[in-house]
Amino acid sequence: MLGFAVRRIALALAVALAVSAASFILLRLSGDVATAIAGEGARAEDIAFVRKAYGLDRPLVVQYAEWLSNTLRGDFGTSLYFKTEVIGLVADKLPVTLVLGLASILFALAVSLPLGILAALHPNTWIDRLCLALAVLGQALPNFFFALCLILLFSITLRWLPVSGTGTWQHFVMPTLALGYYVAPAFMRLVRAGMIETLAADYVRTARASGLSPASVVFKHALRNALIPVVALAAVQLGFLLGGSIVVETIFALDGLGYLAYQSITYKDFPTTQAVVLLLSVVYIFLTLAADLVNAWLDPRLRVA
Amino acid sequence: MSALLSVEGLTVDLAVPAGTLHAVRDVSFEVARGETLCVVGESGCGKSMTALALMGLLPRNARRRARRLVFDGVDLAAASPARTNALRGAKLSMIFQEPMTALNPAYTIGNQLCEVYRRHKGGSRAAARERAAFLLGKVGIAAAGERLGQYPHQLSGGLRQRVMIAMALMCGPSLIVADEPTTALDVTIQAQILKLLKDLQAEFGMALVLITHDLGVVARIADRVAVMYAGEVVERGTAAQVFAAPRHPYTAGLIDCIPVPGRTKPGERLGAIPGTVPALVGTIEGCAFRQRCAFAQPACASAPPVHADAGHEWACVRGAA
Numbered sequence: 161m162l163g164f165a166v167r168r169i170a171l172a173l174a175v176a177l178a179v180s181a182a183s184f185i186l187l188r189l190s191g192d193v194a195t196a197i198a199g200e201g202a203r204a205e206d207i208a209f210v211r212k213a214y215g216l217d218r219p220l221v222v223q224y225a226e227w228l229s230n231t232l233r234g235d236f237g238t239s240l241y242f243k244t245e246v247i248g249l250v251a252d253k254l255p256v257t258l259v260l261g262l263a264s265i266l267f268a269l270a271v272s273l274p275l276g277i278l279a280a281l282h283p284n285t286w287i288d289r290l291c292l293a294l295a296v297l298g299q300a301l302p303n304f305f306f307a308l309c310l311i312l313l314f315s316i317t318l319r320w321l322p323v324s325g326t327g328t329w330q331h332f333v334m335p336t337l338a339l340g341y342y343v344a345p346a347f348m349r350l351v352r353a354g355m356i357e358t359l360a361a362d363y364v365r366t367a368r369a370s371g372l373s374p375a376s377v378v379f380k381h382a383l384r385n386a387l388i389p390v391v392a393l394a395a396v397q398l399g400f401l402l403g404g405s406i407v408v409e410t411i412f413a414l415d416g417l418g419y420l421a422y423q424s425i426t427y428k429d430f431p432t433t434q435a436v437v438l439l440l441s442v443v444y445i446f447l448t449l450a451a452d453l454v455n456a457w458l459d460p461r462l463r464v465a
Numbered sequence: 466m467s468a469l470l471s472v473e474g475l476t477v478d479l480a481v482p483a484g485t486l487h488a489v490r491d492v493s494f495e496v497a498r499g500e501t502l503c504v505v506g507e508s509g510c511g512k513s514m515t516a517l518a519l520m521g522l523l524p525r526n527a528r529r530r531a532r533r534l535v536f537d538g539v540d541l542a543a544a545s546p547a548r549t550n551a552l553r554g555a556k557l558s559m560i561f562q563e564p565m566t567a568l569n570p571a572y573t574i575g576n577q578l579c580e581v582y583r584r585h586k587g588g589s590r591a592a593a594r595e596r597a598a599f600l601l602g603k604v605g606i607a608a609a610g611e612r613l614g615q616y617p618h619q620l621s622g623g624l625r626q627r628v629m630i631a632m633a634l635m636c637g638p639s640l641i642v643a644d645e646p647t648t649a650l651d652v653t654i655q656a657q658i659l660k661l662l663k664d665l666q667a668e669f670g671m672a673l674v675l676i677t678h679d680l681g682v683v684a685r686i687a688d689r690v691a692v693m694y695a696g697e698v699v700e701r702g703t704a705a706q707v708f709a710a711p712r713h714p715y716t717a718g719l720i721d722c723i724p725v726p727g728r729t730k731p732g733e734r735l736g737a738i739p740g741t742v743p744a745l746v747g748t749i750e751g752c753a754f755r756q757r758c759a760f761a762q763p764a765c766a767s768a769p770p771v772h773a774d775a776g777h778e779w780a781c782v783r784g785a786a
Contacts, residue, residue, distance in 0.1 A: 362566035368522055369561075370554035370581040370632065380580075384571045459571055460616040 164456055164463045172449040179441040180231075184224050187434055196428040197240060231438065237431035241424065246435045249420060254439075256326050257416035260335055260409070261401040265394060267340030268347055276351025277378065283356055291352070295345035307338040307411045324413035335412045339405055343397045350393055354386030361385070388455050388462075395451035399444040468495040469672050470519070470640055474532035477514045477523065483746045488514040488527070490696040490749075496689075498639065501666065501673040503683040503704075505719070506693035509742050512676045515693070516644045519674070520559050521549040537639055555585040558633035562645040564625035568617035574601075574628055575613030582635045600631040603668075604661060623654040630661065634669065644676045659686055680723050684708060692716045695743055695753035702777030712772065712779035714758045752781070 194211035195202070202210075211217050215226070230237065236246035279291040314321040314334060325331050358364060359382050367381040406418035417436060424432035456463045477489035489511040496502045504512045518529045521541065534542040537556060541549060553559075561567045569577060578600070579593035586593075594613065601609035604627040617625055626646060633641050643662065647655035663686055666673055677683060683690055683704065691701040692713065700713040711717040721736025729735065740757035743749065752758070755765035760783060769780045 362561060362563055363569040365522060366561065366567045366629070366632075367569070368550075368553070369520055369559040370584070371550045371552065372554070372580065372584055373550075376580070376584075380572075381569050385569070461570055461618050 161456065161463055165453055168449055168452055172445050176442055176445050179445065180228065180438055181224060183437045183441060184227060184434065185220065187430065187437070188220060188223075191428060191430075193430050196430060227434070231435075236435040239424070239429055239432045241427040241429040241432070246431050249432060250417070250435055250439060253415060253417045253420045256414055257402055257405065257409070257418060259332060260339065260405060260414060260416060261398055263332060263336040264339035264343065264401050264405075265398045267336050268344040268397070269394065271340070272344045272347035273351055276348045277355055277383065279348070279352045280355030280359060281378070288352075291348060295348045298341045298345040301342075303338050303342040304407050304411055306341060307334065307408055310334045310337055311411075324411075326414055331412070331414070335405075335408050335414060338408050338411075339401055343401065346393060346397070347390060350390050351386060354389060355382055358382040358385045384458055388458055391451050391454050391458070395447040399440070399447050402443055403440040469498045469537055470496040470674070471533055471535045472519070472531065473534075474530075475515065475518060475534060476530045477511070477518050478528045478530075479514075479524070480526045480528075481746065486746050487696055487748070488745060489518060492691075492693070492696075492698050494689075494691045494698060494701060496640065496672050496674060499666070499670045499672055500688040501663075501675060501686055502689045502691060503675045503677060503687035504691045504693060505677055505680060505683050507678055507742060509745075510693040511696040511745075512678075512693050513644050516559070516642050516674065516676050519642055520553060520557065521546070522553075522559075551585075554581050554638075555636045556639050558636075558638040558641045560626070560629050560633050560641060560643040560646045562648050564622050564629055564649060567629055568625055570617055573614055573616055574620070578613070578628070578632055578635055581632055585636045596635060597631070600634050601628070603634070603665065604628070604631045605657075606631075622650055623658070626650060626654075626658055627661070630658075630665070634665065634671075637669065638671055640672045640674065642674045642676070645678070646675070647682065648678075655682075662686070680719055684723075692719070695749065696745055697753065697780070699754065699781070700777075700779040702779075706775075706777040710777075712774075712777070712783070713754075713781050714760050714783075715754050716779075 192207075194207050194214065194216050197214065198207045198210045215223065227237075234247060236250070238244065239246050239249055242249055275291045275294065279288040282288055311323055311334065315323045321330050321333055322328070359378075361382070364377060364382050367377045372381070402417065403421070405416065406422050408414070409416045409418045410422075417439075420432065421436045421440075423429070424436060452462075472495070473493045475489055475492040476487070479486040479488050492511075492515055494502060494504075504515060506512050514523070514527070517523050518527075518531075519534075519536075519541075521529075523529055529542075531542045534540065536552070539548070539552065541552075544552075568574070575594060575597055578597035579590065582588070582593040582596055583590070597613055598609040601612055606612055606624060606627055612620070612624075612628075617628075620628065630646075646662070647658050650658060659682060662673065662675075665671075673686075675682070675686060687704040689702065690704050690707045691698045692707070692715065693699070694713075694715050700707060700711065700716045707716060708720065711720055715738070718736060718738040722738070724735055738757055743753055743756065751766040752761075752769045755761040758765070762782065764782045769782050771778055771780045772784050
């Protein structure tokens with residue numbers, strides 16, 4: 161298991177390096193940095209001056225090496241739009257996004273695991289159909305619409321929760337519900353399908369034939385083997401929640417990473433965009449790594465690669 | 466002395482899209498303590514369903530009925546699911562056909578063996594582990610202590626079946642139901658596993674219900690034999706009675722299919738039973754075997770009478786020869 165972990169971590173670092181290079185080059189292809197810095201209506205001489213002053217006329221490889229070495233030392237440069245250190249900007253927004261993402265995924269799992277298991281234990285009964293109906297509703301509702309419904313109910317009508325902002329934990333309740341319910345159906349379906357399969361497996365029949373308790377049969381013997389695809393999906397969904405929750409962040413005025421990414425792209429703020437892209441890709445790589453390690457722990461047969 | 470397991474009029478119906486499949490029809494047999502009953506028949510004759518019905522492990526779409534289903538003084542037909550569950554793995558164990566998939570891939574051998582023991586007998590982890598190591602030794606696995614820490618995928622099929630046998634023995638059962646325990650194994654391993662079962666039975670004294678399609682296995686291990694055809698027991702008796710004087714044409718046909726060294730000449734064709742097993746959906750009138758039977762006569766269209774001769778019973782219009 162340890163050797164497996166070490167190999168996987170080394171591989172993850174290599175992937176992170178490759179992704180950083182690819183994102184650096186792609187971003188440079190998307191527009192001219194010197195033009196962006198010089199601002200709208202700048203003359204050709206100004207742009208040329210900026211290009212020289214910022215070292216943007218050097219080969220791309222040299223620029224990448226410089227950026228990488230700065231980045232590794234924690235220097236992400238200065239935001240072109242906000243005129244402050246990028247690292248400070250990101251550090252400001254990251255906790256909000258992190259709290260929201262983690263809370264949403266935990267909420268989604270807390271809902272979908274029990275319902276998925278329940279549905280699998282009673283396939284094609286009214287219990288199963290009810291769970292399915294909940295899942296279809298979650299998948300069909302656009303999350304901005306669901307978010308507005310939540311605001312209408314909990315903030316306007318009942319006046320239990322604040323509409324927007326990030327001041328207290330109450331501010332995170334509705335965004336968590338909106339995002340969590342959006343990702344929960346996929347988990348529920350995966351848990352249900354996995355559990356139906358493992359409950360019919362020979363080793364579960366062995367567990368029953370050995371007179372083990374129903375709880376052990378369902379949770380120890382069936383669930384563990386059904387969780388492997390769920391863990392993989394959870395990693396991808398969490399990455400998605402951290403990078404792509406712009407809509408929900410905007411509705412609830414949560415000043416998070418998604419909103420920062422949106423702003424930095426709109427204003428051609430290259431250093432900020434670069435930092436956010438790098439951060440999110442590293443987060444994705446880390447999550448995939450974590451999923452691999454959890455799955456290797458769940459299933460010993462996966463500990464070889 | 467009363468039988469350890471007494472089955473009378475066992476019926477299993479399966480709800481299938483085409484209607485009701487009568488997988489097991491009015492099956493009766495008894496197993497005494499320490500003896501081996503072989504239930505033999507071809508694929509689809511209901512022998513596995515009979516085994517699962519005994520264990521209370523039938524699939525969701527199945528319905529079990531029995532006039533009498535008593536194991537070791539417990540009326541299984543009336544017992545609650547919890548009561549049956551407490552017997553399973555403790556006094557009534559089962560070994561399955563597919564050792565490759567019968568063990569949970571996510572847990573070590575030791576974990577799975579010990580869980581069964583601690584579920585029924587309680588006690589410390591150490592005591593369960595000691596019992597597991599002892600039994601792994603008994604089923605012929607070397608370096609038992611090391612094997613306990615291994616996962617199923619690190620073991621061969623033969624070894625996994627030995628582990629399954631050890632698991633069945635963990636709590637000292639009085640009956641083991643083995644459903645085709647050697648079918649999925651290499652021929653050389655088959656013989657070893659059969660011998661192992663026989664030796665363990667001699668040592669621990671449990672009764673064995675062995676489900677098989679292989680009369681060679683039956684000849685080696687059985688005290689008593691029940692021959693099943695189309696969900697019914699068509700002939701039963703001691704192994705000596707059934708092999709020496711098979712009364713039902715189906716049993717006689719099965720025995721003809723076995724090659725016997727010395728008697729079967731090289732190049733000679735082995736016996737074969739023409740036709741296939743009838744569909745079991747809907748009711749079957751008369752003798753189910755009559756379409757394939759060389760001795761079929763008009764009387765076969767009504768239910769065959771059951772003849773008995775010194776504990777040897779068969780259901781056929783033809784009486785003792």
